[in-house]
Amino acid sequence: MKNSRERSFTDFLVELVIYGVFVVLYLYFVFYFLSDWLKSMFSENRIEYAVVAFVLMFVQSVGLERITTGLLFLIRRHKR
């Protein structure tokens, strides 16, 4: 039981490191390419901004959920 808990904690740490690298790259992309576009949309067309904000959040949530699940699956399969 203890071994199984230690194993899942190690899996989590490995996942956290890979995920951390991915998130830093992703956020750099978002701020570098989308920041000005979103700011001007916020100032000029609020309805368009609302729709884009909702879609962006939806896509990111689903995408990150798939990535975290997939990463954990791959790490555990690799260990076996």
Added chain:
Amino acid sequence: MYFPISGTHLDPIVLVLLGFVVGVLGGFFGVGGSFLAGPALFAMGVPFNFVVGTDLLHIVGKSLVAAREHHLLGHIDLKLAAVMVIGTIAGSETGVQAIEYLKQGAHVNLVVGIVSIVVFTLIGIFAGIEGWTVLRLHRSGAQESGREKDRLAFGFFARAMEGIQLPPHVRLEQSGIESISIWSIVLVSIIGGLFSGFLGGGAGYIRMPCLVYLLGIPTHVAVGTDLFEIVISAGYGAVRHAMNGNVDILIALVMQTGAAIGAQTGANLTQYFSGPRIRLAFAPLPMLGAILVAQKLLSGGH
């Protein structure tokens, strides 16, 4: 780092960590975590109108994923959810309009801050009493199961609500309820929507206890149905607030990256703790939110 939409300087690492903590809370306690995320954003210097809108948008994504999983498990009472949608949207719109009204008078931070302190303190006290009562009954050897156990500590609220006999009535097969007045469901959904639109977040902290203690819905169905309503109320509220210029999408996206991994961590942690202990551990967290808001207001943050 400068966030141009809300015009604030925030540390993205702190935002990711805040998202992570909120995600853990979501996975562990089954709540959105707005009682902590909202006050923390306010304490970091984000104006309260942006706090409310941004927190709503951040919660939409998280709840969508969780609600889908609960639907697959059959934990959403679709009939109950359909009746609730009307009240949820009406309540949410009222909350949004209240924020707009307060923005005109430049009192938004003070009023929303004071309401937050009162609500979060009451929720903390309620969760503490409920968790403690259930734990004490368990220790004394009381043997209850299923729905009775869910309603143990505050069953008299549910019995009072069942006394409302205004027609029309509806039968909720999935929740095991033979007959309940539609008005009592609408009342609960309006309360949830109002809190969501006014204080931000999905208002699961108020809707979930109302579903269990007032309407007598079994906890696992209440969690799934509450998540569905959070998607509706937070989604509607987020779009309306974005249209009114109260959403900083960049802050929400940064927080969400932490929340995604936090939710997984929180869900894994639940296997090590029992239900009443989880609810008792939850009690101090809304109080912490109330302290953060009070500290910011007292230091002249409004």
